[in-house]
Amino acid sequence: LSATDLTKETIANIKQTDQKLNAWITVDEDAKPAADLDFKKSKLAGIPIGIKDNIVIDGMLTTAASHILDNFVPVYDATVIEKLKAAQAVFVGKTNMDEFAMGSSTEHSYYGATHNPWNLDKVPGGSSGGSAAAVASGQVVAALGSDTGGSIRQPAAFNGIFGIKPTFGRVSRWGLIAFGSSLDQIGVMSKRVKDSAEVLNVIAGYDERDSTVSEKAVPDYTKFLGQDVKGLRVAVPKEYMSDAVDEGVKAAVQSQIDALKAAGAIINEVSLPHTKYVVPTYYIIASSEASSNLQRFDGIRYGYRAKDAKNLLDVYLKSRSEGFGDEVKRRIMLGSFTLSAGSYDAYFRQASKVRTLICQDFDKIWEENDVVVGPTTTTTAFGIGEEISDPIKMYNNDILTISANLAGLPAASVPAGLSDGMPVGLQIMAKRFDEGNVFKVADFVERNN
Numbered sequence: 388l389s390a391t392d393l394t395k396e397t398i399a400n401i402k403q404t405d406q407k408l409n410a411w412i413t414v415d416e417d418a419k420p421a422a423d424l425d426f427k428k429s430k431l432a433g434i435p436i437g438i439k440d441n442i443v444i445d446g447m448l449t450t451a452a453s454h455i456l457d458n459f460v461p462v463y464d465a466t467v468i469e470k471l472k473a474a475q476a477v478f479v480g481k482t483n484m485d486e487f488a489m490g491s492s493t494e495h496s497y498y499g500a501t502h503n504p505w506n507l508d509k510v511p512g513g514s515s516g517g518s519a520a521a522v523a524s525g526q527v528v529a530a531l532g533s534d535t536g537g538s539i540r541q542p543a544a545f546n547g548i549f550g551i552k553p554t555f556g557r558v559s560r561w562g563l564i565a566f567g568s569s570l571d572q573i574g575v576m577s578k579r580v581k582d583s584a585e586v587l588n589v590i591a592g593y594d595e596r597d598s599t600v601s602e603k604a605v606p607d608y609t610k611f612l613g614q615d616v617k618g619l620r621v622a623v624p625k626e627y628m629s630d631a632v633d634e635g636v637k638a639a640v641q642s643q644i645d646a647l648k649a650a651g652a653i654i655n656e657v658s659l660p661h662t663k664y665v666v667p668t669y670y671i672i673a674s675s676e677a678s679s680n681l682q683r684f685d686g687i688r689y690g691y692r693a694k695d696a697k698n699l700l701d702v703y704l705k706s707r708s709e710g711f712g713d714e715v716k717r718r719i720m721l722g723s724f725t726l727s728a729g730s731y732d733a734y735f736r737q738a739s740k741v742r743t744l745i746c747q748d749f750d751k752i753w754e755e756n757d758v759v760v761g762p763t764t765t766t767t768a769f770g771i772g773e774e775i776s777d778p779i780k781m782y783n784n785d786i787l788t789i790s791a792n793l794a795g796l797p798a799a800s801v802p803a804g805l806s807d808g809m810p811v812g813l814q815i816m817a818k819r820f821d822e823g824n825v826f827k828v829a830d831f832v833e834r835n836n
């Protein structure tokens with residue numbers, strides 16, 4: 388099979404299988420591999436991959452699954468795209484997501500919900516649900532996602548694939564449509580742990596266009612695969628194995644912890660005492676940042692503009708009212724309130740203080756442990772339509788994933804088995820910039836499974 392045929396077959400297969408899944412917003416039927424593919428230089432040469440539709444590609448429609456951007460064609464590449472282009476990966480299209488990455492089910496998309504390939508009546512999780520379904524169904528071997536509160540790891544868990552959110556500052560956010568700028572991070576999803584290591588090798592590293600990205604050298608993440616876990620200190624927070632987690636999920640996770648122990652890892656029960664505050668803390672901080680970031684969508688600079696506006700204020704109001712979906716409006720209202728003069732101290736400042744306490748919980752754990760493991764989610768994938776009308780229930784999906792974003796830690800979800808026929812994810816977190824240990828444990832679990 389030539390690289391050209393691989394791209395053609397990939398596109399044909401997506402067109403055929405996606406009628407049921409709806410994992411893609413845009414498929415580029417003209418995509419082709421570079422003419423001068425160098426298989427010695429790059430492991431990704433000629434490999435078709437999926438890109439979440441909040442990462443800009445020069446010349447390719449980028450909507451963030453919103454009506455307000457449904458005619459937005461960017462004129463530049465995100466840094467991760469530039470790097471993947473240099474590595475000669477092939478972009479076959481843009482994957483479905485919750486609008487502006489706000490959601491946990493990919494039901495909040497202007498382009499319709501994505502279905503879980505394991506069971507079409509279930510959600511794929513979100514917000515990177517399109518990327519997850521595309522990988523799990525075999526449409527592409529790898530896809531980029533973004534993770535602000537769990538949007539890579541929760542869909543990875545729900546679809547039985549691997550997904551990693553790197554350390555905040557490991558991968559440039561230049562060209563990622565901003566949601567919560569102190570939380571957002573681009574990461575990778577794939578069936579095999581090794582494939583994500585190869586992609587992260589390419590996209591990680593310094594970028595002068597993102598002032599929060601680190602100058603630290605990027606190790607070869609494939610070097611952490613196939614290693615021994617003997618002597619590795621593994622913390623299991625008791626709050627992550629509480630009654631709030633389904634028995635079937637806990638059983639699958641516990642069997643992996645037992646396997647780590649049998650292989651010589653040291654298992655320590657620990658506590659993350661502020662876990663009960665992470666959901667409100669996150670939703671205040673993320674919504675505050677979102678309300679500020681989304682000011683730029685004014686009907687003038689990008690995308691959709693209301694047709695019948697009578698004056699400038701009317702352009703803003705009508706374009707935003709018609710262009711944004713309900714969940715996005717909910718976040719903008721919440722964030723504008725929590726940042727307003729009368730509420731700032733009670734909400735945003737308070738949430739920022741709790742964030743510090745959550746970071747300190749982890750700092751304490753790192754004194755005696757190398758990684759934290761537990762379930763990625765409290766349940767397996769839920770039904771389409773089941774939680775959409777209950778925002779608080781939907782928000783609680785993120786209780787186990789949010790802490791890594793608030794603390795800026797690298798975190799991944801790796802398949803840990805099944806519960807009632809649906810996939811369960813094991814979450815692995817480590818110290819900032821210690822993606823190596825995350826890969827080491829993920830690879831062990833993959834080999835054990």
Ligand code: GLN
Binds near residue numbers: 488514536538
């Ligand atoms: N589900 C969370 C939210 O709706 C996280 C989303 C994300 O990580 N982008 O905010």
